Amino acid sequence: MDRTNTPYGNHQFGIYSAGLKGELPILPLRYEDLEARAREVLDPAAYWYVAGGAGEASMAANRHSFDRYPLFPRMLTDVSERDLSTTVLGKKHATPLMLAPLGVQEILHPDAELAVARAAADVGVPMTLSTVSSYPMEQVKSELGDTTGWYQLYWPNDDELATSLVQRAEKAGYEAIVITLDTKMLAWRERDLEGAYLPFLQGKGLANYTSDPVFCAGLDKAPDEDVVATVKHWSQVYASPERSWSDLAKLRAATNLPLILKGVLHPEDALAARRAGMDGVIVSNHGGRQVDGSIAAIDALAGVVDAVGDHMSVLFDSGIRRGADVLKAVALGADAVLVGRPFAWGLACAGEQGVAEVLRRLLADIDLTLALTGHDRIDRLTRAALASTRY
Ligand SMILES: Cc1cc2nc3c(=O)[nH]c(=O)nc-3n(C[C@H](O)[C@H](O)[C@H](O)COP(=O)(O)O)c2cc1C
Numbered sequence: 001m002d003r004t005n006t007p008y009g010n011h012q013f014g015i016y017s018a019g020l021k022g023e024l025p026i027l028p029l030r031y032e033d034l035e036a037r038a039r040e041v042l043d044p045a046a047y048w049y050v051a052g053g054a055g056e057a058s059m060a061a062n063r064h065s066f067d068r069y070p071l072f073p074r075m076l077t078d079v080s081e082r083d084l085s086t087t088v089l090g091k092k093h094a095t096p097l098m099l100a101p102l103g104v105q106e107i108l109h110p111d112a113e114l115a116v117a118r119a120a121a122d123v124g125v126p127m128t129l130s131t132v133s134s135y136p137m138e139q140v141k142s143e144l145g146d147t148t149g150w151y152q153l154y155w156p157n158d159d160e161l162a163t164s165l166v167q168r169a170e171k172a173g174y175e176a177i178v179i180t181l182d183t184k185m186l187a188w189r190e191r192d193l194e195g196a197y198l199p200f201l202q203g204k205g206l207a208n209y210t211s212d213p214v215f216c217a218g219l220d221k222a223p224d225e226d227v228v229a230t231v232k233h234w235s236q237v238y239a240s241p242e243r244s245w246s247d248l249a250k251l252r253a254a255t256n257l258p259l260i261l262k263g264v265l266h267p268e269d270a271l272a273a274r275r276a277g278m279d280g281v282i283v284s285n286h287g288g289r290q291v292d293g294s295i296a297a298i299d300a301l302a303g304v305v306d307a308v309g310d311h312m313s314v315l316f317d318s319g320i321r322r323g324a325d326v327l328k329a330v331a332l333g334a335d336a337v338l339v340g341r342p343f344a345w346g347l348a349c350a351g352e353q354g355v356a357e358v359l360r361r362l363l364a365d366i367d368l369t370l371a372l373t374g375h376d377r378i379d380r381l382t383r384a385a386l387a388s389t390r391y
């Protein structure tokens with residue numbers, strides 16, 4: 001159990017040792033129990049904002065579709081030395097794990113993205129910061145230090161504001177811009193509609209806007225002097241349903257940073273991303289929060305990899321809960337995966353420490369599952385690691 005060369009596997013040993021000393025782990029171990037604990041500590045509306053989706057079908061599909069790609073363990077290979085490192089956008093990362101952009105984290109914990117950035121830096125997992133974050137991007141990056149940060153853009157309908165946000169991110173030290181395409185408008189989210197709950201309308205999650213000179217130039221008063229006017233202005237600039245592929249040229253011209261499109265599911269859209277000069281795509285259905293009855297994200301992955309995987313970075317999110325999920329996505333061709341709701345629950349239950357613990361557990365699980373399926377390097381996994389014939 002303790003015979004492992006990686007810091008990730010040692011986490012398992014640490015948990016057992018703590019158990020022997022009668023110390024229980026601070027957080028429930030199973031994802032489902034962790035979510036249940038978070039539900040106990042959160043305001044119900046905030047819990048449902050995170051847990052809910054557009055209907056239920058896509059969220060359920062994101063999970064059960066992983067079952068279609070069973071791992072096919074091999075025996076008697078030397079797994080004494082293991083390597084979880086992976087290359088994304090030409091840069092080597094210690095593990096294939098990243099933090100997905102999750103907006104408005106103040107509904108989970110007052111330290112929100114600052115706590116998440118500290119945990120990311122502590123564990124060495126790159127973080128993607130949402131446009132709709134609770135702290136400004138510059139402050140979050142200073143907590144991240146040298147750890148890789150990406151900035152996720154909700155692409156405003158005002159080109160000057162888009163340029164300002166992207167250039168601030170570049171100046172602050174973010175290493176890539178993630179442009180989320182699947183949220184031109186919010187979906188029909190029954191849970192949130194039932195409670196008439198949308199945190200942004202209370203002025204939450206707007207820190208990147210209220211710290212932006214271009215956004216503030218559109219206001220008559222300082223943002224905190226008239227929150228109603230600030231929220232109204234935000235709702236007018238937040239997105240544009242008109243955006244199409246040709247608009248990407250403007251963002252390409254606005255920054256030298258790599259551009260990654262998030263929310264790509266169809267291989268033709270992946271090809272369009274390549275034609276538009278993008279550097280990567282994230283195969284994602286937004287955790288089932290946008291289109292009810294959508295293709296499960298994992299079922300879309302192989303098609304995108306086959307279309308563009310030789311030419312750009314392909315990442316994956318939507319449904320990652322355990323180590324085996326990560327191995328399956330990497331075996332199907334993802335260069336890295338983004339974890340979403342699990343770290344939100346860690347944040348809600350125990351702030352920075354909770355996020356770090358969730359990440360360490362996931363990394364330990366990835367490391368052990370890699371070894372037990374007979375592999376020593378995660379970046380060498382291929383579809384031969386799977387028993388499925390679905391791709
Ligand atoms: C509470 C919450 C807020 C989110 N906010 C954003 C966001 O601001 N920007 C974005 O691109 N995606 C956002 N997402 C989607 C995540 O980046 C990611 O695609 C999704 O959480 C993956 O699904 P999973 O958490 O079920 O694994 C959000 C998801 C949740 C649960």
Ligand SMILES: CCCCC(=O)C(=O)O
Pocket residue numbers: 103132183186200286289
């Ligand atoms: C208006 C931004 C929405 C944040 C988001 O992406 C989500 O709740 O899924």
